[in-house]
Amino acid sequence: MGRHIYVHNPFCVRKCPYCGFFSVTDRSLAEKYYEAAVKEALFWSEYGKSFIHTDDKGPDTVYFGGGTPSCVPEKLVCGLLETIAGSFGIGKDSEITLEVNPASFTPEKGKAYLSSGFNRLSMGVQSLDDSVLKTLGRLHDSKGALKALDAAFEAGFANVSADFITGVPGQDLEGVLNDLQKVLDKGVKHISTYSLMIEEDTPFYDKYSNTIEDLVSPDAERGMYHEVRRFLQGKGVIPYEISNSAVPGFESRHNTSYWDGCDYYAIGAGAHGFLNSVRFGHDEDIVSYISFASNINKDDVGKIFSPECMNIDGFIYFEERLTLEDRMREYPFLKLRTSKGIDTAEFKQRFGRDFEEVYKEELRSNIEKGYLKSEGQNIFLTKSGLDFANLVMEDFL
Ligand code: SF4
The missing domain is CATH 3.20.20.70 (Aldolase class I)
Structure with a gap:
């Protein structure tokens, strides 16, 4: 990664x-x-x-x-x-x-x-x-x-x-x-x-x-x-x-x-990032951004990503610490966007659980409706599933 x-x-x-x-x-x-x-x-x-x-x-x-x-x-x-x-x-x-x-x-x-x-x-x-x-x-x-x-x-x-x-x-x-x-x-x-x-x-x-x-x-x-x-x-x-x-x-x-759930830095007003399971978003205020970022220094390290995930006025307007369970829930949401879809072996390796077991109901109903298809270790949206992608993905959240 x-x-x-x-x-x-x-x-x-x-x-x-x-x-x-x-x-x-x-x-x-x-x-x-x-x-x-x-x-x-x-x-x-x-x-x-x-x-x-x-x-x-x-x-x-x-x-x-x-x-x-x-x-x-x-x-x-x-x-x-x-x-x-x-x-x-x-x-x-x-x-x-x-x-x-x-x-x-x-x-x-x-x-x-x-x-x-x-x-x-x-x-x-x-x-x-x-x-x-x-x-x-x-x-x-x-x-x-x-x-x-x-x-x-x-x-x-x-x-x-x-x-x-x-x-x-x-x-x-x-x-x-x-x-x-x-x-x-x-x-x-x-x-x-x-x-x-x-x-x-x-x-x-x-x-x-x-x-x-x-x-x-x-x-x-x-x-x-x-x-x-x-x-x-x-x-x-x-x-x-x-x-x-x-x-x-x-x-x-x-x-x-x-879509792979990787870490990424975010620079600039309005930019969103994801670091070490913390998702955060910069304020959409250019003047505040300039004023905070121009003076950012070592002392701000503790404020950013404090255990309480406190926002910093004018710089970071939201922070959300994701648990392993949160990340597991997010995995199908992100992966179903891609043509390869969900990789059940990767899921097991990342979260230590079987995808088919965790999402038994969601999987069954979407396969029955013809929205999802499984091939080898991958599960992905079918052609008709693409038309209802948001609904299918939300089902897994
Ligand atoms: S306003 Fe700017 S960001 Fe928005 S669509 Fe037009 S060019 Fe793109």
């Missing part, structure tokens, strides 16, 4: 009308934010080792997500990665991902990212249909997205992922498959497809919460989901998780670490 680091960049150029993520459009504090994040990275590299049980090699994966990391000056992002690399030590085989958006990605930035150590880009393409992009309120058009992908490959990135959104009003299956083909033709090796979610407190909620099922029927949305997976599979881009597909060998190691 290696080490993993998640860094949250909360800045975006403009708020997309469907977005429920933590992000802000005022970038005036970006420089101070990254200075604070550098301090937090140094803090974890110095004192974090006492919280986790791993060998001493550098992090296996680093992931800069957002928000839009490419919308702040590249020197901030690259500087933080260089601090992480220098303080934690990054192995030569580490996977180091940066989320970027076509509208703020340039060939110059691509080169700077690559030379500072990033070796994987995740590009927020979302669609190559200009009317769909307009509906989504994105800043780029299809031409800009394809140009940004060209720039990524020209800069020297061999490992590029593209994000797409499905189930958008006005979108059709043929168009989505054409879009996927175009990015595969460019050399993209990993594709994430997310179904549009109508989140509360977003402009999309006001606009679509009562009408979305008339505009995109749940059957049509599910049909599109399965057709997309079938199409990608046929192209050798194998679905390995509910929303993710990859050419074998290009699966996201960082995201896989979440």
Whole structure:
């Protein structure tokens, strides 16, 4: 089990009308934010080792997500990665991902990212249909997205992922498959497809919460989901998780670490981490984050992860210590997201109990309904189980 680091960049150029993520459009504090994040990275590299049980090699994966990391000056992002690399030590085989958006990605930035150590880009393409992009309120058009992908490959990135959104009003299956083909033709090796979610407190909620099922029927949305997976599979881009597909060998190691229940550090406002069975979340307040992280020091070690799991105002807003029983309950929840599903031998090794015994009823009823299938030592969602994934997973919690 290696080490993993998640860094949250909360800045975006403009708020997309469907977005429920933590992000802000005022970038005036970006420089101070990254200075604070550098301090937090140094803090974890110095004192974090006492919280986790791993060998001493550098992090296996680093992931800069957002928000839009490419919308702040590249020197901030690259500087933080260089601090992480220098303080934690990054192995030569580490996977180091940066989320970027076509509208703020340039060939110059691509080169700077690559030379500072990033070796994987995740590009927020979302669609190559200009009317769909307009509906989504994105800043780029299809031409800009394809140009940004060209720039990524020209800069020297061999490992590029593209994000797409499905189930958008006005979108059709043929168009989505054409879009996927175009990015595969460019050399993209990993594709994430997310179904549009109508989140509360977003402009999309006001606009679509009562009408979305008339505009995109749940059957049509599910049909599109399965057709997309079938199409990608046929192209050798194998679905390995509910929303993710990859050419074998290009699966996201960082995201896989979440589903494997690995430890991971979290740096930045709003970032969530998991260290030595403690799950924690940073406050979503940039000013407080800057003020706390800028002065973080050895004295804070005892406050973070105190036995009482006390929150730290403005820095950590929740902490939850998981017992072995909690982790056992969480195992199927995380693993059922993946195509390999639950590994009963691994379960026995981790928790000392037989999966089939602990979850006898849940297993029986979901297999009877046709939502789960067992093959050898693995238990995974069937095609119809994928349509009820949340319900099935909740059954095991
Ligand atoms: S770019 Fe991404 S994080 Fe930023 S507002 Fe749009 S969807 Fe949200």
